[in-house]
Amino acid sequence: LKVRRPPQRAPSAVCDAMKGMKKMARGTRVNRTSLRTALLSNLKKHGGRKDIKIRDVTRIASRSSEETPIEERAGFPLKLTTGGLHPKDWVTANGVKIHVDYSRASWLPDDWGQGVKQTQPTSHSTGGGGGILTTYVAPDGKSFFHKATSEQHAGRPLTIEDGWNGQVRLAKLQARQGLRLAYAQGTCGGLDKDESLFKLLAPAERRCLPSKDELHVCCVSARRAAKLEGVRDIFTVETQFQEAGVCPTWYVDEASLQDYRALGLRAVVGGKLTEARNRALRDARAKGKICVQVSDDISAWEYRDGPNAKVRSDDAMNAAHAAARRLIVSPVAASRFIVAKMRACPDPKPKLGGVYMLGSCSRTFASDAFSRQHFILGDFCVIEPSSTVRFDPVMKLKEDYDFTCSHIAKYGSVMRCNRMTLCVKHYSNTGGACTNRDKKGEEERRNIAILNAKWPGVFRANPKRKNEVIMRWRGTVPEEADDGDDVVERSSGRSRKVATSTRVAATSKVKRTVVKAPNLGDLPPGARIKRTDKVVTSPHIASRCRKVTGKTLNDVFSKATTYSKSGKTCSYSISDLKYDLQRGYLSLTAGVRGEAQEGTALSAGVPLSARGSAAPLAGWPRPPAGASAGQALIFSSGGAGRGEAEQAHFG
Numbered sequence: 304l305k306v307r308r309p310p311q312r313a314p315s316a317v318c319d320a321m322k323g324m325k326k327m328a329r330g331t332r333v334n335r336t337s338l339r340t341a342l343l344s345n346l347k348k349h350g351g352r353k354d355i356k357i358r359d360v361t362r363i364a365s366r367s368s369e370e371t372p373i374e375e376r377a378g379f380p381l382k383l384t385t386g387g388l389h390p391k392d393w394v395t396a397n398g399v400k401i402h403v404d405y406s407r408a409s410w411l412p413d414d415w416g417q418g419v420k421q422t423q424p425t426s427h428s429t430g431g432g433g434g435i436l437t438t439y440v441a442p443d444g445k446s447f448f449h450k451a452t453s454e455q456h457a458g459r460p461l462t463i464e465d466g467w468n469g470q471v472r473l474a475k476l477q478a479r480q481g482l483r484l485a486y487a488q489g490t491c492g493g494l495d496k497d498e499s500l501f502k503l504l505a506p507a508e509r510r511c512l513p514s515k516d517e518l519h520v521c522c523v524s525a526r527r528a529a530k531l532e533g534v535r536d537i538f539t540v541e542t543q544f545q546e547a548g549v550c551p552t553w554y555v556d557e558a559s560l561q562d563y564r565a566l567g568l569r570a571v572v573g574g575k576l577t578e579a580r581n582r583a584l585r586d587a588r589a590k591g592k593i594c595v596q597v598s599d600d601i602s603a604w605e606y607r608d609g610p611n612a613k614v615r616s617d618d619a620m621n622a623a624h625a626a627a628r629r630l631i632v633s634p635v636a637a638s639r640f641i642v643a644k645m646r647a648c649p650d651p652k653p654k655l656g657g658v659y660m661l662g663s664c665s666r667t668f669a670s671d672a673f674s675r676q677h678f679i680l681g682d683f684c685v686i687e688p689s690s691t692v693r694f695d696p697v698m699k700l701k702e703d704y705d706f707t708c709s710h711i712a713k714y715g716s717v718m719r720c721n722r723m724t725l726c727v728k729h730y731s732n733t734g735g736a737c738t739n740r741d742k743k744g745e746e747e748r749r750n751i752a753i754l755n756a757k758w759p760g761v762f763r764a765n766p767k768r769k770n771e772v773i774m775r776w777r778g779t780v781p782e783e784a785d786d787g788d789d790v791v792e793r794s795s796g797r798s799r800k801v802a803t804s805t806r807v808a809a810t811s812k813v814k815r816t817v818v819k820a821p822n823l824g825d826l827p828p829g830a831r832i833k834r835t836d837k838v839v840t841s842p843h844i845a846s847r848c849r850k851v852t853g854k855t856l857n858d859v860f861s862k863a864t865t866y867s868k869s870g871k872t873c874s875y876s877i878s879d880l881k882y883d884l885q886r887g888y889l890s891l892t893a894g895v896r897g898e899a900q901e902g903t904a905l906s907a908g909v910p911l912s913a914r915g916s917a918a919p920l921a922g923w924p925r926p927p928a929g930a931s932a933g934q935a936l937i938f939s940s941g942g943a944g945r946g947e948a949e950q951a952h953f954g
Contacts (some may be wrong), residue, residue, distance in 0.1 A: 304670075308836040323542075324707050329427075333481075334481055335477035335478065335481040335539075336406075336477070336481075336922075337360070337364045337481065337484055338367060338368045338371065338405045338480055338481075338484065339362060339368075339404065339405035339406050340358060340360055340364070340370035341360040341361075341364040341365045341367070341650055341934060342361050342368040342369075342402065342404070342405055342419070343358070343381075343419065343435050344357050344358050344359075344365065345365055345369060345770055346402065346419065346421055346435060347421075347434045347435065348436075348713075349421075350421045350434060352423075352434055355433055355434040360917075363484065363487050364484060367480075367484055367487070368405070371405075371480070371710040373390055373391060373403040374491055375419075375476065375480075376388075376403045376404065376405050376476070377404065377405055377406055377407040377469070377472060377473040377476050377477070377582075378403045378405065378406065378407055378416050378417035378418055379403050379416060380413065380414050380415060380416040380442070381413035381415050381468055381469060381472060382413050383412070383414070384414050384443075387414075387442040387443060387444065388440075388442075388443065388444030389417070390416050390440070392439075392444075393416070393440050393444065393446070394446075394490065394780075394877070395420060395438070395446050396445075396446070399420050399421065400420065400421075400445060401418035401420050401438050401440060402418050402419055402420070403416065403417075403418050404417045404418050404419050404437065405467070405476075405480075406473070407469045407470065407472075408439065408450070408466065409463050409466045409469075409470055409531070410450065410461040410462055410463055410465055410466045411439065411461070411465070411466045411469055412457070412461060412465045412466065412469075413465075413468050413469060414442045415440065415441055415442065415453075416439075416440045417437065417438070417439055417440070417441060418438045418440060418446075419435050419436065419437055419438065419633050420435070420436055420438050420541060421435065421436075422434055422435065422436050433881060436448060439453045441453070441456055441457070448677070463531075470531050470534070471534055471566065474531075474534045474535045474537075474538045474543075475538050477535075477541040478535075478538040478539050478541070479542050479546070482542050482543060482546050483546070484638065485631070485946070486546075486748065494632045495631055496634055497632065497633060497635070497636035497639075498642050499630055499632070500630055500632045500637075501636070501639075501640065503586045503606075503608060503640075503753075504640070504643055505646075505647070507647050508643045508644060508647040509643070509644075510647075511643045511647045512639055512640075512642075512643040513593060513639055513642050513643070514639075515547065515549050515635050515639065515906065517592055517593055518549060518592060518593050518595050518635065518638055518639075519552070519583075519586060519587035519590055519592040519593065519594055519595065519804060520549050520550075520551035520552065520595045520597060520634075520635075520638075521542055521551065521552055521554055521580075521583035521586070521587070521594060521596050521597065522540060522541070522551045522552070522554065522597050522598075522599055523554050523573065523576070523579045523580060523583065523596060523597070523598065523599070524553055524554070524555050524563070524598075524599035525555055525556040525559060525563040525575075525576070525579075526559050527559075527599055528555075528559055528562035528563045528565070528566055528568075529562050531557070533599070534566065536562075536599055536602075536728070537566065537568070537599055538566075538601045539601075539602050540597060540598075540599055540600075540601055541568060541778035542551030543585075543633060543634050544634060544725070545635070545838065546633070547633040547634065547635035548928065549635050549637065550569060551569070551597070552569050552570070552571060552586075553568045553569065553570040553571070553599075554570075554571060554572075554573025554579040554580075554582060554583050555570050555571075555573055555579070556572070556574065556575070556579075557572045557574070560572055574861065575699070576577065576699060577694040577695065577696045577698060577699070577702050578696060580596060580694045580702070581693050581694050581696070582680075583596055584686060584690075584694075586721070587686070588688045590688075591688050592688060592898065593638070593642055593685055593687060593688060594685070594686040594688070595634075595638045595684075595685050596681065596683070596685075596686070597634065597682070597683055598681075598682040598683065598727060600727050600728040601634070601682065601683060601725050601726065601727045602726045602727070603722050603725070604630060604631070604632050604633070604636075604637045604658075604683075604723065604724075604725060605629060605630065605631055605632075605642075605723065605725075606626070606629075606630040606632055606637075606722055606723045606724075607624060607627040607629055607630075607722045607723075607724070608627055608628045608630065608722065609624075609626055609627025609628060609668075609670060610627075611623060611668050611670075612669050613916045614669075615669040619668075619669070620665050620666060620668045620669050621665050623665075623668040623669075624663070624665035624668050625665065627668070627722075634683070637683070637723060637865035638685050640720070640723075641656040641658075641685050641718060641720055641723075642656065642687075644673060644718055645657065645687070646673075646719045648673075648718065649714050650715075651713075651714055651715030652714070652716075653683050653686060653691065653716045653717045653718040654686060654687040654689060654690035654692075654710060654714050654717075655673065655678065655679055655685070655686055655687075655692075655706070655707065655710040655712060655714075655718070656684065656685045656717065656718035656719070656720070657679035657680050657683060657684040657685070657715045657717070657718075657719055657720070657725060658680060658683055658719070658720050658723040658725055659680075659719065659720065659721045659722070659724050660678060660680045661723065661724065662724055662725070662726060662727075664721055664722050664723075664724050664858055667722060670721070670722055671721065672720070672722050673718060673719065673720055673721060674719050674721055674932060675716040675717060675718065675719075676711055676716060676776040676778075677707075677715050677717070677718065677719045677721075677774070677776070678703070678704060678719070678774045679703060679706070679707045679709060679710075679719055680703060680725075681702065681703030681706065682725060682727055682750055683725055688943065690710070690714070691713075692706065692709045692710050692713055692714075694706050695753070695757075695844070697753060698750050698753055699746060699750060700746060700747060700750045701747075701750045701751065701754060701772070702750075704762070704772065704774060705753070705754060705757060705758075707774070708754075708757070708758045708761060708774075708776070711776055725902060728942075738832070738919050743749060744769065744770040744870075745870075747770035747771075747868075748817070748870060749769060750830070751770070751772055759857055760777060761774060761775060761776060761777065762774055762775075763775070763850075763865065764865040764866075764867065764872045766863040766865050766872070766874065783800075791809050809916065810857060823856055823860065823877065824859075826856055826880075826891075827856070828855065828856050828857035829855055829857065829893075830855065830858070830892065830893065831853070831854070831855050831891065831892050831893070832851050832852055832853065832854055832855070832856070832859065832880075832889055832890075833852065833853075833889065833890045833892050834848060834852040834888070834889060834890075835885070835887055835889060835890050837887045837888055839888050841868060842867040843866055843869070843873075844883065844888065846866045846867065847864075847866035847875055847879065847883075848866055848888050848889060850866060851864060851875060851880075851889070852889070854878075856891075859875060859880075860875075860877070877938065907910055927949045
């Protein structure tokens with residue numbers, strides 16, 4: 304049988320252009336390994352082999368990799384041995400040139416070096432990869448391709464302790480070289496100049512722009528300077544401020560102070576998390592400077608400039624976010640930008656400012672670019688020196704929620720830049736506040752309880768993320784005030800590496816969620832829930848009754864209403880409602896004219912009789928003789944022990 308195949312469509316010009324743009328975008332992005340990638344690509348091109356793939360790199364990265372002195376490459380030995388072979392003269396036993404590498408093995412001793420060399424095809428070559436071989440060079444100039452043979456030559460095992468100094472140097476070099484390459488690359492995949500961000504300020508705001516000398520930058524960290532991952536993150540943050548002309552101060556725990564100073568950082572003892580934050584505030588106030596508080600795991604600051612979506616839908620917001628101009632800015636520029644917005648805004652003047660709390664700000668493209676009563680993330684925030692608010696030392700986690708509420712309560716507002724986001728890590732990184740978390744979540748729940756006690760009605764449980772809360776300041780519009788994302792994780796991935804990172808990849812989009820219509824059975828959706836006088840002895844029942852009181856059934860069940868029971872977050876269900884009604888803790892009253900129907904009762908779905916009277920539950924008063932269906936309905940749900948019929952009118 305002949306199978307008829309549909310004709311193949313030739314790719315359109317639009318598709319070809321889009322593919323080319325995507326490929327170009329991938330090739331123009333720079334990171335800490337871009338120089339090494341460029342070095343390998345250049346060597347492959349010069350080798351002339353046609354059987355291997357050569358990765359595309361930018362012209363700037365290619366030129367920089369060749370122009371960087373070998374002494375500024377991580378593969379260069381940290382110390383040269385007297386009488387040893389200089390790296391510029393490295394060759395293999397067969398006379399093949401060895402080029403100093405931009406990377407370095409974690410076990411390589413200080414007097415050893417690392418390079419790369421070109422290879423020729425053999426009978427085992429399959430094409431595609433290959434063409435380059437990493438080489439380890441001993442002080443005497445002998446080269447090896449494996450750790451085992453290197454250990455034989457050294458006469459001892461080589462461990463991570465041998466390579467620690469080399470890894471610290473690698474982290475420094477990669478952070479500095481990657482950042483400078485990003486600046487050179489510019490908007491085409493790199494960092495934008497500060498002026499690109501400041502052009503978005505109005506003239507009045509430009510006049511309020513502080514200088515970088517007015518900033519006291521405080522990096523809050525602990526127990527991260529003894530791990531390679533932590534060292535890389537530390538230098539990523541330190542280098543971004545140093546290159547922008549500001550030297551940050553590191554507020555660390557006393558036990559780790561010398562580890563941080565050994566890295567060349569300006570470090571002081573800050574104490575535990577909230578203690579360190581408060582000391583930073585005191586130091587900034589004493590100097591009369593703006594306090595910029597920064598976490599130790601931020602790799603990028605991003606701003607999106609573009610018009611809002613025309614409709615409030617996921618597709619429209621995602622499209623507006625994708626179409627917006629993307630600026631990657633320095634942390635100093637970001638700090639100055641937020642302060643200018645704070646000082647130029649109308650009263651009440653905020654004294655705390657910050658960025659959007661998720662890695663993607665696509666959800667904000669249906670609301671204001673700046674908001675005044677929303678959660679300010681503690682990972683990156685600016686505080687005016689005139690602020691007298693301090694972090695609560697009782698709190699070990701979620702201290703930034705309390706700090707935000709305290710500022711709104713005292714000064715009337717804060718300033719959150721909803722179009723500025725961070726690329727960060729939290730939940731999986733080592734040290735810092737992550738050590739305050741426990742697997743059972745007891746510390747998280749303890750701090751949430753403190754928040755609820757201090758700020759009743761402001762926080763609710765996040766139905767999608769365990770032991771997380773959503774902040775809604777009193778009086779704000781619900782759809783614009785939810786400060787927890789039920790569907791989008793913080794960046795970096797949930798590894799808060801969340802970032803997974805990264806707290807969210809910057810290109811993550813809003814996920815679509817479908818809320819099913821509540822199945823209320825015979826209960827009218829417009830009926831309003833009312834609290835009775837009956838005493839509730841169970842804490843979780845008392846809590847859930849408070850949450851649903853005053854709301855209609857439709858309000859309660861059209862979106863998740865949660866409460867805490869034995870440390871677990873539960874959703875309020877129809878069964879919970881019927882139980883609370885039967886026990887007499889709640890009652891239902893007519894909330895919307897005409898929504899009660901003949902044949903239904905609000906008490907617990909009890910059908911009305913043909914004469915219009917309801918069969919009351921045990922202990923409930925009976926409606927008066929001749930009562931209408933509507934009167935019987937309201938009376939039957941009035942609560943145990945209440946004998947007066949409430950007047951109700953139905954259309």
